Each structure stands twice: as structure tokens, then as C-alpha cells.
Amino acid sequence: YSKAEESYIQSRDLYSGIGDRLGFADSVKALGDVYRMRNEYSKAEESYIQSRDLYSGIGDRLGFAQSVKALGDVYRMRGEYSKAEESYIQSRDLYSGMGDQLHLANSLTGLGQLHSHRHEYAKAGELxxxxxxxxxxxxxxxxxxxxxxxxxxxxxxxxQYEEAERLVREASTIYGELGLKERIADCDNLLATLRRLREQSPPGT
Structure with a gap:
């Protein structure tokens, strides 16, 4: 990712120099993505806050919402769940208002993962x-x-091991149809773990 970081810094400085505010905001957001993938969460947070404010300043609702959602991901990964929840709810409402179903679904997924981390399983399942x-x-x-x-x-x-296995098999079938061998291997490993847990659990669970 160091080459990516280098090129985004170059483009960020270039856009800044020529006064291209959208290009500048996009580069800052892309830098945040690089830092997030490298688990450099404080740098990622800094970039996303900057891009969020830049998009807000130029009235770019999609860029603003994407930065807010990305901030939610950073906070969730850092275990700052109340901040993450706030960001996901804000991005969910923004995407809902725009009628952007894909990004709305992504925000709901983030919220679901958040509730799962908090062991709030019913709420996570709904989301x-x-x-x-x-x-x-x-x-x-x-x-x-x-x-x-x-x-x-x-x-x-x-x-709930039987239902868990059914769902993982369902995922594996789709991954198979999409030709995603690594994801199928992940499913196989999880299924083996679930079977082992089911065999070890008392009857009737």
C-alpha cells in the first residue's frame, strides 16, 4: 500500500494546488482507505474526518455519507462502539434519504456487526x-x-449450530457459483468448527 499512499498524497497535493476541491476530497478519502487497510486507524480517522468536512463544504452528499460510514468502520474496529453506532446511523439515514440501496445495505451491515460485537444478537440478526x-x-x-x-x-x-451450518452452506453455495475458492475454504473451516461444537454440546441444544 505504500505506493498507493504515495500516489494519493501526490494527487491530494496537486488537487490542492490547483484548487480542485472535489479531487482534493476524493484523494483524502482514498488515503483514509489505505490507512484503514493497513490498520492505521488514527491516521484513517484523521483522513475521513477531513474528507467528511471537505465533502460537506462542497455539498457532495454521497462523499459525505461515505466518509461518515468509513468513520463508523474505523470506530468499530477500534472497539469504540457508541461512536461507531452514531456514524452508522447517520450514514444509514443519509443513504436512505438519497435512495442509495447498496450503501444503505452496507451501513445496515456495519450496524449489524456492531450489535453482534456487543452480543445483542436479536438486533444484529434483524439488521x-x-x-x-x-x-x-x-x-x-x-x-x-x-x-x-x-x-x-x-x-x-x-x-444454534444446525441453523448456523445451514446458513454457512448457503453462503458457500453462492461463493461456489461466483468462483470464490478462498471464501469456500473459509466456509469449510467454519462448518468443521460448527460440527465439532454441535457434537460436543449437550443433546437438545
């Missing part, structure tokens, strides 16, 4: 299902499969 309905409606099969995976993990955390 995941709401996101999945949107992904199915727009034909995003990969994201829909990811939700089946998340729901499988969620049921596994609650010792």
Missing part, C-alpha cells in the same frame, strides 16, 4: 436480514452471501 433483503433486491449476490455467513456466525455464537 443483517434487512441488509440482505436490499442486496437481494439489487442483485448483489456476493454481499448477500456475506450476510448468510454473518448470520451463520451469529447463530453459532448462540449455540
Amino acid at each position: 443483517f436480514l434487512e441488509a440482505q433483503q436490499l442486496y437481494n433486491r439489487i442483485g448483489d449476490r456476493y454481499s448477500s452471501a456475506n450476510i448468510s455467513w454473518c448470520l451463520g456466525v451469529l447463530h453459532g455464537q448462540q449455540a
